[in-house]
Amino acid sequence: xxxxxxxxxxxxxxxxxxxxxxxxxxxxxxxxxxxxxxxxxxxxxxxxxxxxxxxxxxxxxxxxxxxxxxxxxxxxxxxxxxxxxxxxxxxxxxxxxxxxxxxxxxxxxxxxxxxxxxxxxxxxxxxxxxxxxxxxxxxxxxxxxxxxxxxxxxxxxxxxxxxxxxxxxxxxxxxxxxxxxxxxxxxxxxxxxxxxxxxxxxxxxxxxxxxxxxxxxxxxxxxxxxxxxxxxxxxxxxxxxxxxxxxxxxxxxxxxxxxxxxxxxxxxxxxxxxxxxxxxxxxxxxxxxxxxxxxxxxxxxxxxxxxxxxxxxxxxxxxxxxxxxxxxxxxxxxxx
Amino acid sequence: xxxxxxxxxxxxxxxxxxxxxxxxxxxxxxxxxxxxxxxxxxxxxxxxxxxxxxxxxxxxxxxxxxxxxxxxxxxxxxxxxxxxxxxxxxxxxxxxxxxxxxxxxxxxxxxxxxxxxxxxxxxxxxxxxxxxxxxxxxxxxxxxxxxxxxxxxxxxxxxxxxxxxxxxxxxxxxxxxxxx
Numbered sequence: 001x002x003x004x005x006x007x008x009x010x011x012x013x014x015x016x017x018x019x020x021x022x023x024x025x026x027x028x029x030x031x032x033x034x035x036x037x038x039x040x041x042x043x044x045x046x047x048x049x050x051x052x053x054x055x056x057x058x059x060x061x062x063x064x065x066x067x068x069x070x071x072x073x074x075x076x077x078x079x080x081x082x083x084x085x086x087x088x089x090x091x092x093x094x095x096x097x098x099x100x101x102x103x104x105x106x107x108x109x110x111x112x113x114x115x116x117x118x119x120x121x122x123x124x125x126x127x128x129x130x131x132x133x134x135x136x137x138x139x140x141x142x143x144x145x146x147x148x149x150x151x152x153x154x155x156x157x158x159x160x161x162x163x164x165x166x167x168x169x170x171x172x173x174x175x176x177x178x179x180x181x182x183x184x185x186x187x188x189x190x191x192x193x194x195x196x197x198x199x200x201x202x203x204x205x206x207x208x209x210x211x212x213x214x215x216x217x218x219x220x221x222x223x224x225x226x227x228x229x230x231x232x233x234x235x236x237x238x239x240x241x242x243x244x245x246x247x248x249x250x251x252x253x254x255x256x257x258x259x260x261x262x263x264x265x266x267x268x269x270x271x272x273x274x275x276x277x278x279x280x281x282x283x284x285x286x287x288x289x290x291x292x293x294x295x296x297x298x299x300x301x302x303x304x305x306x307x308x309x310x311x312x313x314x315x316x317x318x319x320x321x322x323x324x325x326x327x328x329x330x331x332x333x334x335x336x
Numbered sequence: 337x338x339x340x341x342x343x344x345x346x347x348x349x350x351x352x353x354x355x356x357x358x359x360x361x362x363x364x365x366x367x368x369x370x371x372x373x374x375x376x377x378x379x380x381x382x383x384x385x386x387x388x389x390x391x392x393x394x395x396x397x398x399x400x401x402x403x404x405x406x407x408x409x410x411x412x413x414x415x416x417x418x419x420x421x422x423x424x425x426x427x428x429x430x431x432x433x434x435x436x437x438x439x440x441x442x443x444x445x446x447x448x449x450x451x452x453x454x455x456x457x458x459x460x461x462x463x464x465x466x467x468x469x470x471x472x473x474x475x476x477x478x479x480x481x482x483x484x485x486x487x488x489x490x491x492x493x494x495x496x497x498x499x500x501x502x503x504x505x506x507x508x509x510x511x512x513x514x515x516x
Contacts, residue, residue: 067431093418094418097417097418097419101419137477138477141477141478142477142490145478146477148502151477151502154477155474155502155506158474158475159474162430162474169417169418171415171417172387172429172430173430173431174427174428174429174430174469175387175414175415175417175427177430177474177475178414178417178422178424178485179417179418179419179422181422181475181485181488182417182419182420182422182487183418183419185485185487185488185489185490186489187423187487187488187489188489190420192419192420194419
């Protein structure tokens with residue numbers, strides 16, 4: 001069995017179906033009902049009460065956590081947003097055990113993705129989400145020791161799962177944990193013939209990281225050349241399969257983008273360029289020697305661009321050209 | 337304080353080793369608290385129901401945060417779960433005060449020094465495991481930890497009787513936060 005699927009890339013959060021047993025209306029919370037508060041555990045509803053907080057009258061649902069009797073107060077109008085759900089049914093618990101007993105050899109190896117997805121599963125994944133976190137981290141722990149944060153996350157997920165299974169099966173938590181680990185790590189010689197596990201929990205999509213302006217706009221205007229960045233890579237990164245014209249356009253684009261960068265090149269290069277464009281270079285040459293960044297734009301790039309691959313031979317030369325700049329021309333550059 | 341109560345005849349030297357091991361594992365005082373008769377619990381194929389036995393066993397006088405460990409030589413069983421009946425070395429009321437451990441599944445005590453050592457170490461390991469549940473510890477993924485499930489295929493033949501760093505820290509935190 002493969003692991004839980006990666007986060008759904010395009011589907012927005014609103015379109016995902018809510019977890020089974022999700023409580024969207026506070027009217028469903030009658031006294032005595034057992035509900036699961038994400039990341040808190042199984043709670044019993046005590047009733048509705050009104051409290052005056054900072055001069056505002058709030059209607060609160062009072063619950064009691066079964067594990068330790070802690071009081072939980074939730075504003076009535078927030079019930080739909082906190083992910084309260086009913087305790088898992090027998091069918092759901094059966095699915096959980098089938099999931100735990102299934103072969104699993106595909107843990108997510110990227111810790112950032114794993115940690116973020118697991119946190120979402122704990123909050124919005126229902127009882128199957130808890131089982132996915134436990135199973136995923138357990139199988140990962142067989143490959144390598146879990147880092148401290150994930151060890152804690154594993155322990156929290158296990159704690160919530162044990163208590164929910166115990167409440168659903170009406171057994172002591174110690175016994176529920178034995179059942180879970182019997183499915184998770186069966187003794188030698190024991191094999192379970194279980195039906196295929198239920199479909200894994202679909203996770204909500206995360207908002208995509210917004211591209212910084214430097215990546216969206218014209219890179220040539222940002223003075224990247226002044227920073228000694230060769231933009232050939234950007235031009236080369238364009239799809240080359242557009243035929244000869246496309247290729248030419250790409251080359252032109254590369255040359256155009258290269259133009260500002262030329263000014264920051266080594267003195268030897270500049271003498272070669274000088275013959276081609278004498279007027280421009282005669283004005284630019286002393287500046288280039290004094291200060292490597294004559295065309296500094298007002299707008300700075302939002303994000304430090306990636307350093308492109310550059311022939312190693314250029315790097316030390318460029319450094320030598322840049323070195324005298326602060327001594328001779330720093331002041332003049334500031335005035336301008 | 338951890339109080340050890342026997343339901344059957346056990347060697348006093350083994351019990352002395354056990355109390356020392358419990359003290360080392362949790363940093364709590366540990367003492368023998370006598371013997372109680374084994375209640376006639378429900379039997380399942382010649383084994384006693386661990387959950388029923390722990391429920392029916394005679395209580396002893398305790399104070400707040402005391403943990404009581406009952407030891408028996410009778411084989412135990414657990415009620416079957418959704419995927420069958422897990423093997424039973426003992427049973428603990430998670431986060432409460434009573435736990436039960438059986439010596440029936442331990443390696444035979446024998447008469448040689450090595451076999452007695454192996455027996456005592458395994459008894460101490462299972463007892464630490466049961467008391468760990470009383471201090472809110474869950475099963476651990478580390479096969480060298482005493483909280484690793486006793487039936488796990490990755491458990492070594494002679495498992496160690498120490499807690500891993502995570503479980504030790506968690507138990508210490510719980511003990512620090514205890515009322516007494």
